[in-house]
Amino acid sequence: MVHLLPSRSTLLILVVVEAVCLLVVMLGQQVTVLNLCSQDTHQHTDSATLPWPTVYVITPTYRRASQLADMTRVSQTLMHIRNLHWIVVEDAEMRSQVVSELLERSGLPFTHLCATTPPQHKNQKSMGKGVFNRREGLRWLRENAMDGVLYFADDDNSYDIRLFEQIRTTKKASVFPVGMILKLGVSSPIVRNSKVVAFHDSFQAGRKFAVDMAGFAVNLRVIHANPNATIPLRLSYLEDGFLRQLRLELDDLEPLASGCTQVLVWHTKTQKASSPNMKHVTHTDFDTNLVELYHNLLR
Ligand code: UDP
Numbered sequence: 001m002v003h004l005l006p007s008r009s010t011l012l013i014l015v016v017v018e019a020v021c022l023l024v025v026m027l028g029q030q031v032t033v034l035n036l037c038s039q040d041t042h043q044h045t046d047s048a049t050l051p052w053p054t055v056y057v058i059t060p061t062y063r064r065a066s067q068l069a070d071m072t073r074v075s076q077t078l079m080h081i082r083n084l085h086w087i088v089v090e091d092a093e094m095r096s097q098v099v100s101e102l103l104e105r106s107g108l109p110f111t112h113l114c115a116t117t118p119p120q121h122k123n124q125k126s127m128g129k130g131v132f133n134r135r136e137g138l139r140w141l142r143e144n145a146m147d148g149v150l151y152f153a154d155d156d157n158s159y160d161i162r163l164f165e166q167i168r169t170t171k172k173a174s175v176f177p178v179g180m181i182l183k184l185g186v187s188s189p190i191v192r193n194s195k196v197v198a199f200h201d202s203f204q205a206g207r208k209f210a211v212d213m214a215g216f217a218v219n220l221r222v223i224h225a226n227p228n229a230t231i232p233l234r235l236s237y238l239e240d241g242f243l244r245q246l247r248l249e250l251d252d253l254e255p256l257a258s259g260c261t262q263v264l265v266w267h268t269k270t271q272k273a274s275s276p277n278m279k280h281v282t283h284t285d286f287d288t289n290l291v292e293l294y295h296n297l298l299r
């Protein structure tokens with residue numbers, strides 16, 4: 001009988017083990033509570049209730065065989081970004097149903113506009129692409145938005161969604177590398193001691209800001225402080241002209257993408273494709289899907 005009773009030392013061990021267990025349980029609860037707290041905080045910082053500056057993206061687009069493919073890709077990239085307003089400006093007399101439906105499908109806050117090139121500038125070889133529709137986007141922005149950040153996103157580039165979070169906090173103007181540009185295969189600000197000192201770009205040509213349209217973002221305060229600044233007409237000088245008119249200096253430029261050591265946007269170009277033509281649907285196809293397929297393609 002005596003042997004069945006725990007000895008004093010066994011009792012001590014049991015008490016210690018129990019205490020440790022209790023501590024572990026309490027700690028466990030504590031950890032859980034802490035986890036819940038940090039999760040709450042995390043969810044809170046993530047929520048749209050915080051005053052995130054809005055990113056306004058202006059996309060010039062026009063009818064070409066790759067338009068719907070390009071625009072689908074951009075829209076489905078932008079769909080990942082919170083607090084973003086997409087301004088799509090068609091280079092056309094009228095807004096198209098194809099683009100309008102794509103914008104509705106995206107669920108994004110958007111503005112759908114159009115603008116054409118005035119006749120006197122049509123077919124001018126020295127004129128940049130997408131000038132008048134970008135200008136129309138700027139006009140809308142000046143009239144309708146006070147704060148936020150502007151970014152020009154062509155319809156056929158490829159964007160890493162991390163870029164949009166980085167440009168959101170642009171104070172004046174931010175700059176970053178763009179992949180797949182001309183001979184060098186990249187266009188990038190040159191950064192020394194965290195300051196932009198020049199541009200690594202194969203087309204210098206007297207440009208103060210040798211950047212691509214996809215390589216910078218501007219705070220709307222700068223846009224409003226320079227109400228007449230616009231996109232110039234001259235081919236290859238659109239970015240430089242615009243940034244100069246915004247009275248920016250190299251010192252104002254904030255290098256993003258880890259001090260311009262990463263590429264978060266690429267100047268991809270969709271391969272030129274043939275436009276489908278109804279003449280390729282013959283009378284033997286009249287009772288097949290091809291009739292409706294081509295009808296959809298040619299809208
Ligand atoms: N663009 C336009 N009208 C045109 C040609 C181009 O609105 O007549 C747009 C086009 O959709 C794109 C941007 O302007 O968003 C730049 O055009 P593109 O991609 O053809 O130029 P590249 O990539 O060759 O510089």
Ligand code: MN
Pocket residue numbers: 154156157268269
């Ligand atoms: Mn392009």
